[in-house]
Amino acid sequence: MTLSIDRSIAAEAAALRAHFAQTVLLIWRGPGFNSTLQLPYEAVGADDHAPLPALRYRAMACARQLFVFSQSGEVAHAEQLFHAMRRYFYDPTHGGWFYSVDAKGKPLDTTKDLYTHAFVIFACAHYATASGDRDALRVIDDTASLVQARFAESGGALLHAALDADFSTVRTGPLQNPLMHLTEAYLSAYETTGAPDFETALARLADAVADRFVHEATGSIAELPIGSADNRLEPGHQFEWFYLVKRAGPVLAQSGLEAHLARAFDFAQRHGVDRATGGVCAALDESGGVKDSTQRIWAQTEYLRALATRGRDEDLETLALQIPRFQARFLHARGWYExxxxxxxxxxADMPSTTPYHLATAYAALPI
Structure with a gap:
């Protein structure tokens, strides 16, 4: 990599981080935050940042905001979110976390959702690191234990995506996305606590994903178990998995996912990234045909992070071009286009409270 490219990427990344600090965080400390309930609104308007009508609040959205403000060093705001998450979303009867509450903070959707539980673990790991709050460590341990006890397939290593409130009935079987975020959560929990049980759980989970979700022809990790009808391959998730597996290093080595995802990266880049604009499409079919051409901001951020993570000279040259294209296409003075x-x-055009998580994780991986 030439010095000029190095300097270009650093300057471009600094501009992204400045926009995040000066625009994005201000939204969610201010008009995007319900100071009465101490919860983030689901979304705000693009022009005036006015909250969209509050029909629900999700535990996952609260957890993502908890991560964002913990990572940003705004511990006082993060503490409010941590206590609100426990107050509104924890189920004192059956354990675990409700999916959502209504506009008054009463349980709305009492589904026990693996995606939600993964983000509780993930966010509490970052909050514990930022704050030293030992209650957050207890939440990590309790939630991880519950996930292994309640969500596991009978006789298998995979985990169901959703169960009913008392965990007695499976609503949705294993899906890629919550398993990926559980991988992310366990990585963060392991880095925060050093507990070897998380290392063991990561290796077991990666082996199961490799066995049930890898599309052999491309190395891609599919959204549904291989063989499911109407399956799809999402470029953004290939880039996201690429980063996670690289970050995990030897912990996931036995699974073979690193080799698969090296091929998946190339497949996603070749078929899922528009050469003219750099836009990453939402989904491909198994032959590389575009299945959903929508360009969602989170997939763009995962492409930036994956390029920085792979870090070859050609990747960094692409990154130096991709950052300003992303900035011009998806960011604006009052926020972003979803x-x-x-x-x-x-x-x-409206801006969900969940998106700053994607911006923060991508920007953290870019060179300084």
């Missing part, structure tokens, strides 16, 4: 059509039309 979804864009291939022709550049804004497909979703």
């Amino acid at each position: 979804c864009i059509a291939p022709d550049g039309t804004v497909a979703r």
Whole structure:
């Protein structure tokens, strides 16, 4: 990598971080935060940052905001979110975490959702690191134990995506996305606590994903177990998995996922990234045909992070071009565009409270 490219990437990354600190965080400390309930609104308007009508609040959205403010060093705001998450979403009867509460903070959707539980573990790991709050460590341990005891397939290593409130009935079987975020959560929990049980759980989970979700022809990790009808391959998730497996290093080595994802990266980049705009599409079919052409901001951030993580000279050259294309296409003075059509039309203009998590994780991986 030449010195000029190095300097270019550092300057571009600094501009992204400045926009995040000066624009994005201000939204969610201010108009995007319900100071009465101490919960983030689901979304705010693009022009005036006014909260969209509050029909629900999700535990996952609260957890993502807890991560964002913990990582940003704003521990006082993070502490409010941590206590609100426990107050509204924890189920004192059956254990675990409700999916959502209503506009008044009463349980709404009492589904026990693996995606939600993964983000509780993930966010509490970062909050514990930032704050030293030992209650967060207890939440990590209790939630991880519950996940292994309640969500596991009978006789298998995979975990169900959703169960009913008392864990007695499976609503949705194993899906890629919650398993990926559980991988992310266990990595963060292991880094925070050093507990070897998380290392063991990571290796077991990776082996199961490799066995049931890898599309052998491309190395991609599919959204549904291989052989499911109407399956799809999401480029953004290939880039996201690539980062996670690289970060885990030898912990996941036995699974073979690193070799698979090296091929998946190339497949996703070749078929899922628009050469003219750099936009990453939402989904491909198993032959590389575009299945969903929508360009969602989170997939763009995962492409930036994956390029920085692979870090070859050609990746960094691409990254130096991709950052300003991303900035021009998806960011604006009052925030960001959530979804864009291939022709550049804004497909979703409001700004969800969940998106700053994606911005923060991507920007943290970019060179300084």
